[in-house]
Amino acid sequence: MDTVRIRLLGPVTAYRDTVEMPLGPSRQRAVLGYLALHRGQPVPLGAITRAVWGDDAPVSGEHLVRTYVARLRRALEPGTPPRARTNVIASVPGGYRLDVPPERVDASHFRHLLGAARSRQAAGSPHDAFHLLTRALELWQDPTLADLGGLLASPRHLTALRRDWVDAGLRHIEVGLRLGQASAVLPVGERLAAVEPLQETVQARYLEALTRSGQRAAAVHHFLDVRARLRAELGVEPGPELRRLYAALLHAGDEPQPPAGAPATVAVVEPDPRHRWCGPGPPIGPLIGREDDLSRCATLLVAHRHVTVVGPAGCGKSATGLTVAERVAGAFPDGVATVDAAEARDCGEVLRLLAETLELPPDADPLHAVGQQRVLLVLNDVEHLGARAGEMVDYALRRCRGAAMLVTSRRRLGLTHEAVFRLAPLALPDLDAPETLADNPAVRLFAHRAGLIRPGFRLTPADTVTVARICHGLDGLPLAVELAAACLYTDSLDGVLRRVDHPLDELRPHRRGHPRHHRSLSAALHRSLAMVPPVDLACLARLGVGDRSFSLQEAVTHCAGLVSPDRLPAVLDRLAEESLLAVRPGPDGPRYRMLRTVALAAVAARGSGPGEGHQEFHGIAGNQP
Template sequence: MSRTEIELRIQILGPVRATIRGREVDLGPPKQRAVLALLALRAGRHVPLDDLIAALWAGQPPTRAANLVHTYVARLRHAVEPDTPRRQRTNVIVSVPGGYRLTVADDQLDLHVFRTGVRKASALRESGELESAFARYGESIDRWQDPQVGDLSLLLAEQDDIGPLRQEFLAAALDYVALGLELRRPDAVLPLAERLAQAEPLNERAQARVLQALTHIGQRAWAIERYADVRTRLKLDLGVDPGPELMAAYREVLDARPGVHQPPWRGPAPVVDELIGRATDLAAVCDLLREYRLVSLTGAAGVGKTALGLAAADELRERFADGVAVADLANVRTGPDLTRAVEVAVDEPPARGAGRADPLVHRLHDRKLLLVLDNAELVTDEAADLVDDVLRNCPQITVLLTSRELLGLPYEAVYPVRPLDVDAEPAHLAAQPALQLFARRAAQVRPGFRLTEANVEAVASVCRALDGLPLAIELAAACLRTQRLEALVDGVGDPLRRIQPPRRGVPSHHRSLHAAVHRSIELLDPAEQRCFTALGAMPAAFCLEAAAVADKAIAGEPRTVQMLLERLVDKSVLEVRHSSSGRRYRMLGTVHALARQLLREHGVDGEPPSVGCTCGCHTSH
């Protein structure tokens, strides 16, 4: 059987391996694998027996070294030609005078495929077909699973062939980066340029390409800082100053106009409209992102976590050479789906033919990126595992997470997002952020609407009834397209049912108050759901003792009730406040309305009764 018929494929530009018809072949112990590795590295050429012995045994080889090599070759022949009769297994590993030769077609060895692709890319570039050349370079470079060929280096530690092979990849990769810059595609080549510079810290051409890529995406300050680091290292390690190519790249940095280009943004973009009433929050979140690598924005349904998070990402975009990647996890329910959503967010649409099979952390390892995980509450455990893996293995990644539940990682900085302010002296009501938001949204559906002395109290009552929640206020204001303000004041008493204006262009869980609040219930386990439903019999504000009386579903054990209430706090279903009279809990009005609805569905009157609470907490709402 010929070598083409058995569909053999050999790979050495990553883990050294062989497959037949897609199934991996057992190549045996390390020294046997090393024989195949050296033959593949010199495929098509005569490899003397002495070279094989020297590659397997540095220094003093054993007396039976030649016999051992012959044995390894016999076993490899059986592995790569299993269906061929024993004495005819010479199609792939051929015996030649004094040694052996590996004979494979160009498409059977990844090194051959890489070299053929680079030659074609170079020819396309010479003929002026730059886009085709760029694609072909990319396909060829993707063949290298490990540019440092670590497995090959371990198997052939003393071989002089390894260094030139690495340089062969470096040269092709730098040509690819240069072509990407020529085609004004710096975003596409910057990650590779960063990896090359990290692997070759004293290679001035590699460092020059990074400076140019950073300059092309508008990261002039970062490029200047990078040049200073490289110059210092050249002086300390080699005792030399930067050469002409690096100096030319630095002059290009200095001559560039700052702020012309922005780092890329992938995924849902920031809100189109002005962020109202969040200037202090925005500044605080940006400060946290400058100091911590994981920042979580938590809060109740509809409080504005996504808008604040995207605004903060946009504010700090210039700090990240690889830009911002936003993964919307609103419809993600499993770990594999979470990983796929993040992979889609961080990678550009495929511009090259080869698929990407590297783990996520390998792709992110050298990127300077702000990763935004939005609406992560339904995959909290899975998100915690993914974020921990990314941050431990990718030193330049920062993660901003929005969720109704924090991840609980030890290095997580948490910023609770609160509803907009409503309460103020009557003379200052119109300046409150909640009322400003209502007025802005109302004017969009009823041109000419503005806050006046005649309507400010009514608008304030609507905003108070909706607890200052931005989503609820926007939905209520949208109702003015068909309702009078006076009718809306009455309607906010039953917000889940009566505030349902048509809404498009937003996630499904933001199209109605009911959808937004009900998503919170999806976070709860059965015991938490029973506790939440029982709280529908409570006032919106209550103490632990009152909850224990009301919550007959879990036998009223105070310690059990307290544990469940704390879990509801962690999931942004309840708020907790501490005072001299003890711990008190509070539900937002929209959340309380859902609890009462669920209680009615269980056959219990949903009107909140007095439950014999001695602390008087229910009288304060």
């Protein structure tokens, strides 16, 4: 008889030598799959029927199974006389048996290799066990068994096989790490983590593999993703093992990896729940729509001593920075100190505020007090301090060698050691896809805030469209969306939508507990424009009239008479540095985009409306830098 091989650990297929054989319709393939799961064992006809149809088996179910078996025999043994086609699927009293050697059914071969690997591991032969486990896992094309699972009526038929795959993967990682093969086990760890996202043992082994292979930033990012998923789907925090591994990862720094052959254990330290936090804390309540940003920024902060979060006014830089600080606080045993520098007149006042935060005497040097401690310093809203802010941060990091710095600002500081994290507004809702609106982060933020202002608030389908239009008109800026939702205290949803026509004047709800520039959209944007040179502001206002997406050549046309074409790129670069323009490189040169709210503020600041001509701007052409 020709060699027949059957595969279950991916698409259900059968081969004679190297030629794939047609297995027929799905029910027929299900019969073969179920018999192959029980290779060499007699399987009653009723058990096959239940496996294929579950409790909904038709009256003719057993007759259909016999028909499927006859067709499978014809496909598997085409050169054998009809009555002699029992070499692959044999008849037994009341049922059938698949008579194929174990090495010719991948699931059986996998279990044989796994059993041998367990024995070699128990006997103290890790190299043999690792080789056997590698061969066993290579048989799996699809760990989810999606094809076979879709053919059978119940997933319970695959539970044991899936459990064996997880066991093989965990053993592969454990033995591989013991042998110093961290990089070799990463693909298996990644597959395990993707298929079993809520199994903490799996996630812990993958985290350990990432760490031992030197991918520290990726390990931090993965832990944060796992923690967010556990919170969102199960409402729980990571267990002790994951927390210990994360703490060890954060404290590991640049320590060398264990030598090959060292035990696959990591010295772990539980995060101290009493770690000191001085200064303003993170916002109360969820930071909606920012989970990916939080994870990426936290990863960046672990990998670098200095991160600056930049973005337009009202995009949530301070809230994001403080939440990131909370997430990585366990990495800083000497605490976290936060300073709101928005009202500081100079860098000296920022340092005095830091001293006050650290509860030092008024004339104390806070940087001397920090010394070599492992502290995270968070400075919020430093853009108004100009170049001095960068000099202060550079000086602080040079004096405080154990400290890290997280800064929020509309512009980057321009330091050589600075890692920049760009924070954009929330994604805009797609008004042409109403079925997606309720899941849009800006819409969800509005609904959450509205529920606080008006308990019991629920979005109807019609309301969802209105809220989406509100969020769209406010550029998805979290500050603007929150202000709009707060207006529901005295206004209707349609009334709030009308306010969006004039957001600078009409989004001014009563708001306490926030810095002055966060109490209205007008205040936030005015702060952004206050230090912009007059000619730059004039160009911004001119570009804000009409289409707010433009190329360099289109900008030259719009700004004619304000600045010469050869100087305009420098003006646009400065506006982009201030997060007043977004720029995207392209094959035909850069393309710029301005937020609607920024355009309204720029036009208002210049005292020019959309219907006015260009004469308003001619008088300031002489102020070009």
